[in-house]
Amino acid sequence: MLAVLRCVIRRDLLLAARRRSDVLTVLLFFVIVVSLFPLGAGPEPALLRTIAPGVIWVAALLASMLALNRLFAQDHADGTLEQMLLSATPLGLIVAAKVLAHWLVSGLPLVLMAPVLALQFDLPLPYFGVLVLSLALGTPVLSLIGAIGAALTLGVRGGGALLALLVLPLYVPVLIIGAGAVEAMASGLGAQAYLLLLAAFLVVAAAFAPWVAAVALRISVE
Amino acid sequence: MNWGGWSDFFAMGGYAFYVWGSYAVTFGLLVMEIVLLLRRRRKARAQLVLSRGRRNP
Amino acid sequence: MLEAVDLRCERGARTLFRGLGFRLRGGELLRVTGANGTGKTSLLRIVCGLLAPAQGEVRWHGGDIRVLREEFWGRLVYIGHANAIKDDLTAAENLAVSCTLGGSSADDAQVRAALRQLGLAGCEDLPVRALSQGQRRRVALARLVPSGAVPLWVLDEPFTALDAAAVDVVQQLISGHVAGGGAVFYTTHLEASIAAAVSLCIDLDRGAG
Amino acid sequence: MKGNINWFKYSSPQTFYPLAGTLAPWFGALAAVFGAAGLYIGFFVAPTDYQQGEAYRIIFIHVPAAWMSMFLYLVMAFWAGAGLMFNTRLSGMMASALAPTGALFTFIALWTGSLWGKPMWGTYWVWDARLTSELILLFLYFGFMALQAAIDDARRADRAGAVLALVGVVNVPVIYFSVQWWNTLHQGASVSLTKAPTMAATMFAGMIVMAFGFWFYSIAVTLLRVRCIVLERERNSEWVTEYARDFR
Structure with a gap:
């Protein structure tokens, strides 16, 4: 059982390594979207400092959603997805492994890049820790919920925009609590409660999302 | 009955635009939904007649 | 070993086949023939459990595959049209x-x-x-x-795009597997002569096999 | 739409179709009666609110519409779940039939909410917790309908929609409480619609009656739409061609 999961993760990471451009496009998209806001909203530091967490979180959310169709679409096209459906290992676990690999490739880079962008927004240094921690807890939840959306819209025309329409409402709680964590830190309330809540989201999503995505996959491949 | 007369009723205490705006849109949308539904029903039945014609002309 | 009872398959509004049943034991070869679009691939996908039949049941050693799930899938190799590579x-x-x-x-x-x-x-x-x-x-x-x-091999058009040498190798593999007590369920257009103790055939052109 | 009398007897589209046909007009009539009664109470019986003047009368459609938008989503998720569990085609059709009416009531709730916000707080859009959750609920409805429209095969569309509806229904409370939390963090509880005017008995009665009116209306419209969906999806089955014999 474990060998299969390790094999799936290793394969996906190998594929991502072989096609590095996919990883970079997600990261560059994240950086570009964040850099657009000062151009749009004006460069005054005071303004940028207040909108920094919100902007970085929304950009991370959009970037991770952009990378979602890479999760199943390619496997569906070349038939490997059917082999996963017919494997002796429960599909939920395979989906969890794939989502973990997907997060390592498209979620983690965002978390590591966020402090650099926070500098751009002149965010006070003590808040960096909370920002990175909230993203580290939040982006896996985005990938997990996104996996359900990706599975539902497999092979459907207009997939990209449709995926966004399905998944964005479900991202709202994660966005509010995630961006709110830094906000609460700034207003002196302390981000303890928010980070714990994000961790709770992560645990619940990790427990249920892969199985729901597995059901959705079986429906889509039929 | 707390209205002086019909003109008083329609003025709605100065909030006519907001009150009638909401009521008009609400019931307008409900009526529109019914109209669209009946049109969809007519189209479905026409489709059946069409396919029946095709099957045994 | 593998048994299907009263299968009916629908694609869109059309019924591809109905009332189809067969029994496949170890050491047997079952070939599905039929023109394009008669539902050969759909039948294979139903037998594998990828596609749910509109009606009827597929049993593996007497147990419904929808109940067995992973246990059944562990005993099966499926090679479809797509190469899965x-x-x-x-x-x-x-x-x-x-x-x-x-x-x-x-x-x-x-x-x-x-x-x-x-x-x-x-x-x-x-x-x-x-x-x-x-x-x-x-x-x-x-x-x-x-x-x-x-035990169970399910092959969809295994011989397409293969040259004579490769077809030969695959035929040996299949007959070796069947001789060893396994069962092979496959579709092909090639008049392949595979030596096997018992080889059955389902022809989807004549309606239910 | 509570369960039918004999659950499985009416669960096939063929037997349900005529039943829906006979019930729909009755519910339509009930909707008209209750709607008229609600309007009458709302305008002629309920007193003027000392604080908000006449503008508060919008509450007689805003609150029932908000209730209906939430209630219809739950019923839709129920039918979608039932369709996924029991594999009955009709349940999937019911879910697809409920979605547009639910979305309509959500939009009505938003529209009347913003028109009510203008006289009270001077802005058309108040980032109030409940209004914001209604907005997200509207996106959930659009997501459901868009997914079903994008998938051609009816069976897969129903089952995929069912998964989305069930995931959505689990998320609605989470969304509501996170928006509530977000609202208190940023604005405090000062600006919000939660402080409804003191509830005189007649005001509450007006809302309840109108809510029933909307409920019967939803049932009637859903039954009509189910009949359309049945005609569209089952057009190749024998009973529909037989039934369509006398169509002009």
């Missing part, structure tokens, strides 16, 4: 992954031996992108070599 990976990596996924773990030596048996000596470490369509099909079919222990 990744262009960016090399042939060896692809085979290693598909074997692990299928449950029959194969170490590197077995993988290379299987590829050599399918006439892919020398191409093991090339990215599959560089291989021809026939060679890719061989990589997909090379999976059969290490899965001798898996």
